[in-house]
Amino acid sequence: MTNPSESVIIVVVSRALARLIQLFGIYVIIHGHYSPGGGFQGGALLAAGVLLLRMTEGGRASQSEVSTEAAIPLAAVGALIFAGAGLVTLAFGGHYMDYGAVPVPGVEEPVVRYYGILLVEFGIGLAVMTALVAIFDDMVAPDPYGNAVDAAGDRAGTPPKL
Amino acid sequence: MLLLFTGLLVYATIHLPARGDPEAPMHRKENVVGDPVAGAYFIGNAYRDAATPNMVTVILADYRSVDTLGEVIVVFTAGVCCLLILRRRMYD
Numbered sequence: 191m192t193n194p195s196e197s198v199i200i201v202v203v204s205r206a207l208a209r210l211i212q213l214f215g216i217y218v219i220i221h222g223h224y225s226p227g228g229g230f231q232g233g234a235l236l237a238a239g240v241l242l243l244r245m246t247e248g249g250r251a252s253q254s255e256v257s258t259e260a261a262i263p264l265a266a267v268g269a270l271i272f273a274g275a276g277l278v279t280l281a282f283g284g285h286y287m288d289y290g291a292v293p294v295p296g297v298e299e300p301v302v303r304y305y306g307i308l309l310v311e312f313g314i315g316l317a318v319m320t321a322l323v324a325i326f327d328d329m330v331a332p333d334p335y336g337n338a339v340d341a342a343g344d345r346a347g348t349p350p351k352l
Numbered sequence: 353m354l355l356l357f358t359g360l361l362v363y364a365t366i367h368l369p370a371r372g373d374p375e376a377p378m379h380r381k382e383n384v385v386g387d388p389v390a391g392a393y394f395i396g397n398a399y400r401d402a403a404t405p406n407m408v409t410v411i412l413a414d415y416r417s418v419d420t421l422g423e424v425i426v427v428f429t430a431g432v433c434c435l436l437i438l439r440r441r442m443y444d
Binding site (some may be wrong): 222223224225226228229230261262265266268269272273276286287289290298300301303304306307310311313314317318319322324325328329339 | 400401402403404405406408409410412413414417420421422423424425427428429430432434435436437439
């Protein structure tokens with residue numbers, strides 16, 4: 191668990207900067223239909239915003255962004271959004287990942303594919319973002335006491351067993 | 353050994369078709385046995401099929417989405433492996 195930075199300037203600037211980075215990450219995901227970008231790149235930017243707060247505000251204060259405990263389950267949710275989109279198309283009789291097979295009244299098939307792509311890009315972004323945060327948290331939290339770190343970043347205070 | 357392999361690669365590279373050559377095998381609409389080539393189909397039909405101007409996005413998330421699903425699972429597996437190897441837990 192990282193400690194908060196001692197400099198007020200770094201904390202305040204990084205708070206503002208993290209929001210801009212995450213906003214740009216969402217833009218990269220959504221605008222991937224029209225410009226270079228997509229789920230992987232946008233997810234990496236969203237994770238960069240969270241990790242900036244992890245490093246400046248400290249691991250404990252930034253748990254409200256993506257908590258250490260929730261990161262891997264959220265990554266699973268992101269991957270399941272992707273795989274589930276494929277299963278939905280199977281249920282409507284199409285091929286796996288054939289978004290055009292889903293009948294939406296009043297919407298043409300290419301537009302259904304358009305929103306299918308958007309949905310799976312969100313799934314990719316969520317999975318990449320939370321997986322990167324989880325890897326970071328696992329790597330910076332070597333606990334010499336061998337205790338689990340709870341959601342608030344506190345350790346159970348038992349001494350090491352030697 | 354390295355020089356031999358480098359020479360082999362250079363020899364193979366100078367026989368590649370020029371960049372953007374419309375007569376190159378991968379840019380033709382049909383390959384040498386007469387089957388349609390995937391790349392030409394993607395370029396011609398990406399917007400018609402998915403109403404999305406970015407051709408790369410259509411190929412990644414629609415035509416080749418199973419491949420992309422595998423990439424996401426690789427990233428997820430990396431996260432799970434880091435959790436299993438690095439995160440310390442109290443077992444008693």
